[in-house]
Structures are given as C-alpha cells and as structure tokens.
C-alpha cells in the first residue's frame with residue numbers, strides 16, 4: 001500500500017471508492033469492447049468525437065434537469081481558481097450538444113452523427129456495476145427528426161453489442177411524448193397516485209410533488225405494486241407522437257430487432273422526448289440497465305440552436321464487461337511473441353539491439369534486463385507467455401548465430417544473425 005509519512009503518522013493512499021484500476025485481463029476486455037465500437041459505429045456513418053471530461057456545471061443542470069438525481073445528488077462539482085463552477089461530466093450527451101452548437105455544426109453540417117467513448121463520473125453508492133468513475137460508449141445523431149434515425153440508432157446498438165460478444169439482451173421501448181403531452185400525463189399520474197400516497201416510499205412521496213413521472217422509476221416493492229396498474233402514457237400521446245412510436249416499432253420489426261413495449265419505462269434524465277429505450281441483461285440486477293437512450297428533440301433548441309431533433313444512447317462499458325463470459329482458454333492475457341534471453345554483457349547488448357529490430361518490424365518482443373541466470377530468464381519468458389525465445393550467449397556471438405526455441409514444443413534451431421528477424425517474423429505470423 002502506498003503511504004507517506006505526514007505530521008508524525010503514516011498516511012496511506014488507496015484508490016477512491018467507486019473507481020478502479022483497469023489492468024491485465026480487464027484492460028484486454030476494455031480494448032476488445034472499444035475495438036468493437038470502432039469497427040461498428042463508422043459502418044453506420046458515426047464519426048468519433050471526444051469532448052472534455054469537465055464542463056461548466058450549468059450545462060448539465062440545464063440539460064439533464066435540476067430535479068434529476070444526477071444533478072441533485074451525483075455530480076462531482078468544484079469551483080476552479082477563477083471561480084468558474086465546473087462539473088466532471090456525468091454523461092456525454094450534454095457536452096456533445098454544446099460541441100455541436102459551439103462548432104456551428106448546426107449551420108455548416110446539418111446532420112451530425114457522432115460516437116464517443118470515455119469516462120463519466122457520478123457520485124453514486126458504489127456496488128457491482130455501479131461506479132463513481134465508469135465508462136460509456138455512446139452515439140448521438142443531432143439534427144435527426146425521422147423515426148428511421150431512431151431505428152438506425154437502435155440497430156447500431158444491437159449490432160455493437162453482438163460484435164462485443166453479448167447477445168442475451170432485451171430491448172424495452174416506450175414513447176414519453178413531447179414535454180406538453182408529458183405534462184398532461186404527469187397530472188393524470190399524480191391524480192392516480194395521490195389517494196395511495198401512504199403506500200409510497202418517502203422518496204416517491206417527494207417525487208409526487210415535484211415530478212410524478214419519477215415514481216415510475218422506483219424499485220421499491222410497495223411502489224412497484226402501485227405502478228403496475230398506473231395509467232399508460234401511450235394513452236395520452238398526440239397522433240403525431242403515436243405515429244412516431246408505431247413507425248419506430250414497424251422499422252425495428254423490419255430490421256429483425258426484437259423489443260418489448262414498456263409503457264411504464266421512464267428515464268432518469270429530463271431531456272428525453274418521444275422515443276426512450278433501455279437494454280437489460282440477465283447478468284445485471286433488475287435495477288441496472290446495460291444501455292439506455294432515446295430522443296431529445298428540445299435540447300438543441302434549449303441551448304439556442306435550431307429546433308431540430310436528436311437521438312442517441314450510451315452503453316456502460318463495465319456493465320457490458322460483466323455480461324461477457326470467457327472460458328479459461330479464451331482468457332486474454334498479455335503475451336510477448338518473442339523473448340530474448342542473453343548470457344554475458346556483450347550478449348545483453350546484442351540482444352538489446354535485436355529486441356529493438358524486432359519491435360521496429362512490429363514483432364512483439366520482450367527481454368528481462370535484470371535477470372542474471374538463463375534459468376530465471378526462461379521463467380520470465382514463461383511469465384510473458386512468449387511463443388519463441390531467442391537464446392544468445394558468448395558462444396552464439398562468436399559463431400554469429402542465435403538459438404531460436406519454440407516454446408510450444410521445445411524444439412530448437414540455430415539461425416544466423418542476419419536471418420533472425422525474417423525467420424521470427426514468419427514464425428510469429430504463422431503462429432498467430
């Protein structure tokens with residue numbers, strides 16, 4: 001444990017609660033997931049965007065809604081030296097809308113299709129699948145009005161999940177209408193819940209006053225019982241929203257994407273309009289979604305842009321990793337293809353040169369500069385899961401040859417120095 005001696009006592013350093021070090025197998029899994037994203041989303045014509053992890057706090061309070069849990073309880077916020085109120089981004093959408101408008105993409109490009117990956121921060125109570133620094137991979141289509149865009153977005157999500165190695169998921173779909181339609185529904189819901197106030201949990205009693213819709217998201221059993229027979233928002237949709245919902249459903253069927261309608265599904269962020277969806281997976285608890293998203297047709301306009309629609313989603317990378325299963329043989333361990341073992345000072349330098357040449361030739365190679373005996377170097381080669389070992393001693397130097405050992409079958413051969421790179425390149429590529 002790292003520690004420093006401070007004012008007469010040892011102070012230890014640990015990673016902050018709800019954060020983790022991603023290394024070894026976990027890092028390999030992250031890489032796999034990220035490369036699936038980089039493969040799939042460009043095919044759907046999404047280009048990468050990287051926005052800052054910190055933004056002005058107000059961007060999030062305005063975009064996500066002042067009454068949301070994220071804004072009320074979960075943002076990491078601070079004042080910088082110039083007294084600007086800053087927040088670490090709790091999600092990616094708000095920053096992307098800011099970037100879209102700040103770069104005038106609404107005027108110069110019209111439709112923008114972005115994908116993103118990176119860390120997000122929410123001060124939640126840490127537990128499995130719920131972290132304070134977690135990672136999202138998401139997409140946003142800005143300037144997209146059509147239900148085709150909703151279906152396309154959802155398809156990119158399912159293709160990505162499949163490519164990343166997850167198949168056993170369920171897509172739930174709802175339509176929350178416009179802000180006006182939702183207002184009518186909120187009042188109706190409040191009227192339904194009011195007489196049963198006593199059965200609601202403390203939080204929901206508060207939610208009833210501020211935003212009755214949030215009650216629908218409560219996971220507590222007594223509240224869920226009431227929610228089960230609450231009115232459906234789908235009954236309050238205008239023909240336009242209804243038609244949007246029907247169309248999205250029709251298109252998803254056409255694309256072969258299975259989904260369940262869930263008229264009681266709401267999301268924890270206020271910017272959604274019309275389409276909302278959530279992806280769940282049996283490996284995650286009932287509370288935790290693997291991915292979520294939907295339309296946010298007012299957000300761009302709310303920040304001074306044109307009245308154009310937008311739709312997107314985000315997947316939780318840690319949660320996605322929890323849904324993957326690896327057999328022992330599939331474990332992705334970092335491995336060096338070639339290990340160079342040397343004996344003696346001169347051989348060490350020759351080996352170092354060879355190491356550099358292999359790497360210049362894109363052959364993954366390693367060496368143990370500290371090890372003294374050949375035995376301990378062979379142990380390091382094993383630890384590095386090397387497929388081939390180059391052995392160089394005084395003898396070999398004199399003869400201008402290196403011993404190449406195949407670690408899978410133990411066979412050895414001698415190769416002249418001038419040939420070593422070519423031979424190893426061939427061996428490694430036919431071994432891969």
Ligand code: HAM
Nearest residue numbers: 091093130131134289290291292293294312313314316
């Ligand atoms: P969200 O539902 O708040 O939506 O989060 C999306 C996903 O991020 C969740 O389904 C979950 O997998 C992951 N996630 C959220 N919080 C945590 C946490 N504390 N620990 C681990 N994973 C977490 C959004 O963030 C929206 N921006 C999605 C979106 C994009 N909507 C439209 N465009």
